Amino acid sequence: xxxxxxxxxxxxxxxxxxxxxxxxxxxxxxxxxxxxxxxxxxxxxxxxxxxxxxxxxxxxxxxxxxxxxxxxxxxxxxxxxxxxxxxxxxxxxxxxxxxxxxxxxxxxxxxxxxxxxxxxxxxxxxxxxxxxxxxxxxxxxxxxxxxxxxxxxxxxxxxxxxxxxxxxxxxxxxxxxxxxxxxxxxxxxxxxxxxxxxxxxxxxxxxxxxxxxxxxxxxxxxxxxxxxxxxxxxxxxxxxxxxxxxxxxxxxxxxxxxxxxxxxxxxxxxxxxxxxxxxxxxxxxxxxxxxxxxxxxxxxxxxxxxxxxxxxxxxxxxxxxxxxxxxxxxxxxxxxxxxxxxxxxxxxxxxxxxxxxxxxxxxxxxxxxxxxxxxxxxxxxxxxxxx
Numbered sequence: 001x002x003x004x005x006x007x008x009x010x011x012x013x014x015x016x017x018x019x020x021x022x023x024x025x026x027x028x029x030x031x032x033x034x035x036x037x038x039x040x041x042x043x044x045x046x047x048x049x050x051x052x053x054x055x056x057x058x059x060x061x062x063x064x065x066x067x068x069x070x071x072x073x074x075x076x077x078x079x080x081x082x083x084x085x086x087x088x089x090x091x092x093x094x095x096x097x098x099x100x101x102x103x104x105x106x107x108x109x110x111x112x113x114x115x116x117x118x119x120x121x122x123x124x125x126x127x128x129x130x131x132x133x134x135x136x137x138x139x140x141x142x143x144x145x146x147x148x149x150x151x152x153x154x155x156x157x158x159x160x161x162x163x164x165x166x167x168x169x170x171x172x173x174x175x176x177x178x179x180x181x182x183x184x185x186x187x188x189x190x191x192x193x194x195x196x197x198x199x200x201x202x203x204x205x206x207x208x209x210x211x212x213x214x215x216x217x218x219x220x221x222x223x224x225x226x227x228x229x230x231x232x233x234x235x236x237x238x239x240x241x242x243x244x245x246x247x248x249x250x251x252x253x254x255x256x257x258x259x260x261x262x263x264x265x266x267x268x269x270x271x272x273x274x275x276x277x278x279x280x281x282x283x284x285x286x287x288x289x290x291x292x293x294x295x296x297x298x299x300x301x302x303x304x305x306x307x308x309x310x311x312x313x314x315x316x317x318x319x320x321x322x323x324x325x326x327x328x329x330x331x332x333x334x335x336x337x338x339x340x341x342x343x344x345x346x347x348x349x350x351x352x353x354x355x356x357x358x359x360x361x362x363x364x365x366x367x368x369x370x371x372x373x374x375x376x377x378x379x380x381x382x383x384x385x386x387x
Contacts, residue, residue, distance in 0.1 A: 196223025
């Protein structure tokens, strides 16, 4: 038999290293013997690969575990503090940023409110928040490994924001500009996709294979996860379900359509109607509802009903196990949930509704920023596996 070439052996080592690192990330704390059992790799191979990962500061020994009769095994843990990632949720009227360790735990967070301004001002504020988070990172082996950003618009594979209707942005080369400024890898995706990833990785969506994340902010976006994977469509632009037409000859939308769902069921729709009652922020409306204001509670009920109407369409199309409502309107769960549930119950097919869970984001309005950080972490882990 012809011996394997050096290239073949190097590739096999990379693949096995990735398998071992994945096992540690997923199952830690665990021993070398347990890694061998879970992966099928022999103990000598596992021992060598683990030592390599320890030398690279990606895995650490944390002391002895329970003995099954012999010598106590040494337990291993993913070295989550060996690097950090910046996550950004770039909203229409806010910027939210976090610094996270490599397990996605939030170390620092910053946020600012935005007024409708031109692109340049937004980029200045965005860069300032990123710079501040980078400066706050503790000393570590790998430092800040990357930046992930969720944006309310259509993003191509090159990180160009092709169209963000509620921000009035077109053809903004955000990835290129930020990589040039910070000399770090930048990953950009639609904010709802980032929210879906955040909830699937760290929140209510864990262990749910088929789920739809509905981001309800100034607009409405959706992140679609099918068979455990983010579905992005043939061009990478899926999820713009906020622009489903729910009224044929309805109000004009900034996207160019008429009667879009987000015109009737978003935070913006809530604020437009809230202004007629003398309120100008979601926070004020939530306080009024809590205080017993019947007009405000009725307003939340109407928004919940319309939100449910759109969600019913999504359920009838995708038949998911769960729909998760996130972003800022998830803070109004107490006031919109009853109407939302009634609307979905009334409008969905009984077969689709039977095993459906309607959930609110466990991470609340942090789902997208946590998902954005996960993009940067995932990019780094993938890169480190190939070294």
